[in-house]
Amino acid sequence: MLAPGVERVGRLVAQLLSLSRTERGIGKDALHRLSLDALVSNEVEELRALAASKSQVVNLVLDKADVFGDEFSLALLVRNLVENAIRYTPEHGVVVVSTEQTGEQCVLTVEDSGPGIPNELQGRVFDRFYRVVGSGAEGSGLGLSIVQEILEAHDGTITLGTSQCLDGLKVTVQLPS
DSSP states (O other): OHHHHHHHHHHHHHHHHHHHHHHHHOGGGGGGEHHHHHHHHHHHHHHHHHHTTTTTEEEEEOOOEEEEEHHHHHHHHHHHHHHHHHHHSTTTOOOEEEEEEEEEEEEEEEEEOOOOOOGGGGGGGSTTTTTOOOOOOOOOHHHHHHHHHHHHHOOOOOOOOOOOOSEEEEEEEEEEO
C-alpha cells in the first residue's frame, strides 16, 4: 500500500529537479551534435517494460536525424513524451515513435491510440501541474512543462493534434538540425 505512494513522490521529486535544471538554462558547453534517432531508440527501450505491463505495442520508425543539443535534456524530452503516450494509452494500445530530418529541421513524432486531448485543453497541458480531469492516468502535470522548457532552450517547437492512423494524440516536435 505504501510503495505506490512512495513511487509517486519519488517521481514528483525527480520531475521537479528536472524542471529546475531546465529552467536554469543549458550552457553552450553542454551542446553537441547528437543522433536523435539513436537517443530515441535508447529511451524507448528503457520504457518497453512499462508498455509491456499494459500489453501495448511500441513501434519505432527511425530515419537518421542529427541535432545540436544537450543530450540529457533531449533524452528527458523524449522520455516524457513517450512515457505520456504509454500512460494515457489503454491496454492493448499502440504507440508509434518516429524521427526524420527534413532540410534544416529534425522531426520527432509520438502518436498513440489513447483518448487524445480535446482541442480546447491543448494549450493548458503545458501549464505546470495541469492535468486533464478524468484521464485516469497517474502523473504530476509537469511532464509537458519540462518538454516546453527544453524546447525553448533548443529553439524547438511542439504541436499537438490527432493521429490520423491511430485516432489518439499526435505530438510533433521540431528541432533545428
